[in-house]
Amino acid sequence: MVVRCLVVFGLLGLFQASLGPLIPLLSDREHLTPATAGLIVTGFFGGCLVSTAVGGALTERWARGPLYIVSILLFLCGLGLFALPLAWPLPLVAVAVAGLGFGGLVLIVNTVMAAEGVTYVNLVNGTYGLGAAAGPALISVTHGGYLYAVLAVCLLVSLPLRMTMPAAATRERLTVSPVLLLFCAMLFCYAGVETGLSSWEATQLRAHGYAPDTASALTSLFWLGLAAGRLLVPVVTRSWTAVRILVTALLACAAGLTLIAVDVSAPAGFFLLGVFAGPIFPTTLAWIAATLPHPRRVNAVVLTIAMLGNATLPTLIGYGMQATSDLALPLFVAVGVFGCLAIVVALRKATR
Known part of the structure; x- marks a missing residue:
């Protein structure tokens, strides 16, 4: 089951990573502004947010089987619709349906892998990055279309036949504490870093003068860096504390943002930003596990807030770039980076 979960997460990463490079292509095809086309990211993560929140509120009986089945069906339906040449705004509806299934699957896989140990959380998120690295390259070749139909078939074949949440030893009661709120704020701000960079990387590269297909293909560099950061950094920093x-x-990351502001160093800068940002999400999950009870409901809360950030912050960045410049991405992402830094300092004091 672990191997199948890794494959599933790789395919989920491929789908999410394809959305950013699709923005300029969809903008050209449907004659939309980049910020409007970027609403597919908001619609997708809006669906994720709803399903993650619902998954956390479900009783144990409903969360340990039906949630998995419903999530599969919704994601596959969304993929099937997204594969069709639909006129705007129907692609927005399709991607929102896919997001409903995606969020449930992310909650389930992360919870199941957390029960296996912190190493598996890093591993599964690393394979997510590896799958994500293939998404932009495939978009540059296929421009979408049948890619999503093929992805739906591969996902259906790869899914585990059975997946259940680990049973809780006692009835779960969620306590909202200042530490939990700080962790939620941390993952909310981090969404502006990871999803902001991945969603608008192709747009930033096009503004630097790269051809559309080249810009889409180069988006893979960020995801390759993200996978490397999640798979290698935990090994290199084994004796380091989470802080x-x-x-x-x-x-x-703050230093790496200066590289993507220059056209020549932008591709290498996005790769390095992926490496630097890679361990942030898994390390935060590990810190949560060592600090707070780590049942499904706590996972659901922090992941829901992360999805909220994924749904709102990239859109705000997109409209900010539209109002200023397509080259302003580093400035907007820097807000999320320094927000995360401030929260880490506050968490360090709160968890002593």
């Missing part, structure tokens, strides 16, 4: 890893990664 040390996060502070180092965030400061490196």
Whole structure:
């Protein structure tokens, strides 16, 4: 089952990563502004947010089987609709349906892997990054279309036949504490970093003068870096504390943002930003596991807030770029980076 979960997460990563490079292509095809086309990211993560929140509110009986089945069906339906040459705004509806299934699957897989240990959380998120690296390259070749139909078939074949949440030893009662709120704020701000960069990388590269297909293909560099960061950094920094890893990664991200502001170094800058940002999400999950009870409901809360950030912050960045410049991405992402840094400092004091 673990191997199948890794494959499933790789395919989920491929789908999410294809949305950013699709924005300029959809904008050209439907004659939309980039910010309007970027609403597919908001619609997708809006669906994710709803399903993650609902999954956390379900009773144990409904969360340990039906949630998995319903999530599969919704995601496959969304993929099938998205594969069709639909006129705007129907692609927005299709991607929102896919998001409903996606959010449930992310909640289930992360919870199941967390029960296996922190190493598996890093591993599964690393394979997510590897799958995501293939998405932009495939978009540059196929321009979407049948790619999503093929992805739906591959996902259907790869899905585990059975997946259940780990049973809770006692009835779960969620306590909202200042520490939990800080962790939620941390993942909300981080969404502006990861999803902001991945959603608008192709637009930023096009503004630097790269051809549309080249810009879409180069988006894979960020996801390759993200996978490398999640698979390698935990090994290299095995003796480091969570605070040390996060502070180092965030400061490196702040430095890396200067590279994507220059046309020549932008592709390498996005790769390095992926490496630096890679360990932030898994390390935060590990820190949560060591600090708070880690049942499904806590996972659902922090992931729901992360999805809220994914649904809102990229759109705000898109409209900010539209109002200023397509080259302003580093400035908007820097807000999320320094927000995360401030929250890590507050968490360090709160969890002593």
